[in-house]
Structure formats: structure tokens, C-alpha cells
Amino acid sequence: MLDAAHRLGARRVVQASSSSVYGGADVRPTPESTPLLPRSPYAVTKLVGEHYARVFAELHGLETVALRYFNVYGPRQRPDAAYAAVIPLFISALRAGTSPQIHGDGHQSRDFAFVSDVVAANLAAATAPAEVCSGRAYNIAGGREQSLVELLAVLQQILGVETEAVHVAPRAGDVRHSSADLSAAAADLGYVPSVSFEDGLARTVEHFVAAGA
Structure with a gap:
């Protein structure tokens, strides 16, 4: 993509990177200067993408900006995708009257970013x-750390249900x-x-209610 953008005379590429490049960062809130220690193959690919963008910026003058998305969510996010995110999974389960699945104790936390903010x-x-x-990377998030237990409580309140979660083993490579x-x-x-x-x-x-999802 970067090569094609360069050959076709594009001025700038905005790259979709990820907060996963930080791994289990010790500093929170985490600044962009934090050492990058990816803990999954997905995270490694995002970091490699940032390096490619930096090289194209330095060698060819292509303007590049990497956005390190934290947990993006919003309408039209599918609960049945291969790597479905936690919010659509929780909503789908609660609406179906089944117990949402939480890996671990549920006190792991995330910084959720609503999709319209990410578009902006x-x-x-x-x-x-x-x-x-140009040549820099930026964190993009909601600016508020929430545990999965807190997330579930808000969704229960919105939907007017009390279905409790079932806890299963933590997943290898997940950031706390x-x-x-x-x-x-x-x-x-x-x-x-x-x-x-x-x-x-x-x-x-x-959106889920209107779509009957």
C-alpha cells in the first residue's frame, strides 16, 4: 500500500495501527514514548507496519501518520466475526438471555473509543x-479506563437485564x-x-435493537 501510494503521488497515508504495540505497558495512561513490546502476532504486524511507514516517510518524503487505536466500538460492529470485540459479544449475549463470557476475573481494563471519535x-x-x-504515531482512545466488569454493569443497566457473566480461563497474550x-x-x-x-x-x-441483532 505504501509503495502504491508513493508511486501514484499520494501526499499522505494515515495508517491504522493499534494499542497492542505497547504490550503490557507499566505506565498508565500510556504515552507514545512508552517502549513497544508487542505480545501477539497481530501486535507485531502493527508495529512492523509503523516501521514501514516511517521508512517511506524518510526515504521518499511520503507523509505518514500512524494512529494507535485502542478498543474501537460502535454501531454495525458484528458479534459473529472471527475476532469479534467484547462489546458486541456482550450485547448479543445479554439480548439473547445468555451469559456473556469473560476471560479471567473481569477486572482487566480497556480504553474504549467510540467510532465517530475515531473517524474524527x-x-x-x-x-x-x-x-x-508526519512520521509520528498517536494514541486514539476514549480517554477513560473501564474494566470488563464495569462494562457489563453499564450494558445490564441500559438493557434492563441482570444476566451474569460466566468466567473462563484467561487468554494467552491478552494485556491486563x-x-x-x-x-x-x-x-x-x-x-x-x-x-x-x-x-x-x-x-x-x-443500533443492535433496531437491527434485531
Whole structure:
């Protein structure tokens, strides 16, 4: 993709990277300067992609901006995909009256980003001055750390159900906690999340109900 963008004269590429490049970061909220220690093959591919982007920026002058998405969620996210995310899985289970599955004790935490905020981040990364952002990576998240137990409680309240989770063994390679320092994205891209965790979940549930999912 980077080679094609260069050959066809594209000015800038905004790359979809991931918070997984940090691995189990000791510092939370985690800034972009944190050592990168990916713990899964997926995370390794994201880090390699960032290195490719940096090389193309240095060798060919192609403007590149990597966005390290934390846990993105929102309407139209599928619960039946091969690597389905936790929020659609929880909503689908609760609506069906079945117990959501939690790997581990449920106190692991994530920084959930609503999809419209992520769209805004991409537009900002595509248009920000090159001297500010080209060749850099930025965290994109909701700016609020939530445990899976807390997530489940909010969804139970929205849906008006009390179905409890079933706990299974933790998954190898899963990060225990994840939380983004958004100060660089705010300073350089003007990125400030506008959708609260509760409002984003309510909008997501509304879509599931309307779609009969």
C-alpha cells in the first residue's frame, strides 16, 4: 500500500495501527514514548507496519501518520466475526438471555473509543500540518479506563437485564490493562473525544435493537 501510494503521488497515508504495540505497558495512561513490546502476532504486524511507514516517510518524503487505536466500538460492529470485540459479544449475549463470557476475573481494563471519535481522529490526521504530525504515531482512545466488569454493569443497566457473566480461563497474550495518554493527539491533531462511554454504549445498543441483532 505504501509503495502504491508513493508511486501514484499520494501526499499522505494515515495508517491504522493499534494499542497492542505497547504490550503490557507499566505506565498508565500510556504515552507514545512508552517502549513497544508487542505480545501477539497481530501486535507485531502493527508495529512492523509503523516501521514501514516511517521508512517511506524518510526515504521518499511520503507523509505518514500512524494512529494507535485502542478498543474501537460502535454501531454495525458484528458479534459473529472471527475476532469479534467484547462489546458486541456482550450485547448479543445479554439480548439473547445468555451469559456473556469473560476471560479471567473481569477486572482487566480497556480504553474504549467510540467510532465517530475515531473517524474524527482520522480526518484530523489527514489534514494536520505535515511539520507537526508526519512520521509520528498517536494514541486514539476514549480517554477513560473501564474494566470488563464495569462494562457489563453499564450494558445490564441500559438493557434492563441482570444476566451474569460466566468466567473462563484467561487468554494467552491478552494485556491486563490498557489506557491511553491522549495529550499528543490533543496538541497536534486537536483530538478530544466527544462521546462519553455511557452515551456510546447506549447508541450501540440502540443500533443492535433496531437491527434485531
